[in-house]
Amino acid sequence: MKIKRSKYDIAVNLICLILLFGIIIYLGVNWNNIPDQIPGHYNAVGEVDRWGKKGELLILPIIGWILYLGLTATEHFPQIWNTGVAVTEENQEQVYRILTNMIGTIKLLMAAVFVFLSVTSASAKKLPVWFLSVFLILMLGSSVFFIIKLRRAK
Numbered sequence: 085m086k087i088k089r090s091k092y093d094i095a096v097n098l099i100c101l102i103l104l105f106g107i108i109i110y111l112g113v114n115w116n117n118i119p120d121q122i123p124g125h126y127n128a129v130g131e132v133d134r135w136g137k138k139g140e141l142l143i144l145p146i147i148g149w150i151l152y153l154g155l156t157a158t159e160h161f162p163q164i165w166n167t168g169v170a171v172t173e174e175n176q177e178q179v180y181r182i183l184t185n186m187i188g189t190i191k192l193l194m195a196a197v198f199v200f201l202s203v204t205s206a207s208a209k210k211l212p213v214w215f216l217s218v219f220l221i222l223m224l225g226s227s228v229f230f231i232i233k234l235r236r237a238k
Contacts, residue, residue: 087162087180096188100152103195107145107202118206130211141206148198155191159184169234178237186230193222 111118115138124136158164162180171179197219204211 087159087177087184090181090185092185093188096192097156100191100195103199104145104148104152107148107199111141111145111202111206114206119208122208123205123210126211128216130213130215132210138206141202144198144202144205148195151194152191155187155194159187167234168231169237175237179234182230182234182237186227186234189226189230190223193219193226 118138118141120138121135122138122141123132123134124140125132125134127133162183165180165183167179167183169175169179200215201211
């Protein structure tokens with residue numbers, strides 16, 4: 085089944101692309117100003133627990149693009165999704181729309197996180213103490229929100 089793109093889908097994908105291209109441009113423009121040693125890993129409270137070479141910064145946008153492209157490809161094949169509810173002729177479009185919105189929201193959150201991590205690491209700063217909890221709340225909260233909507237769509 086082909087799902088028609090909603091305004092939300094278009095907006096989310098556009099923002100994701102802006103973020104993912106933006107971080108590549110940011111790193112390219114600022115490469116000479118980035119310290120040779122940057123945070124390579126953070127612990128749960130945002131403190132640097134490993135330092136690495138600035139070349140490691142390239143890993144974040146690469147992973148971000150791989151996740152974005154993988155999830156975007158997955159959006160185009162709703163028949164392979166494990167929906168958790170029985171998909172019928174009557175609810176098929178609604179179920180697939182809810183799941184497409186959930187995937188789009190997850191893509192947006194992941195793109196934003198990779199941009200934030202890239203900029204923070206390029207600045208050789210520690211992560212804010214609130215980062216992990218806010219990220220988890222947003223990711224899990226949005227997933228729960230869409231799962232509840234999905235359950236009501238039966």
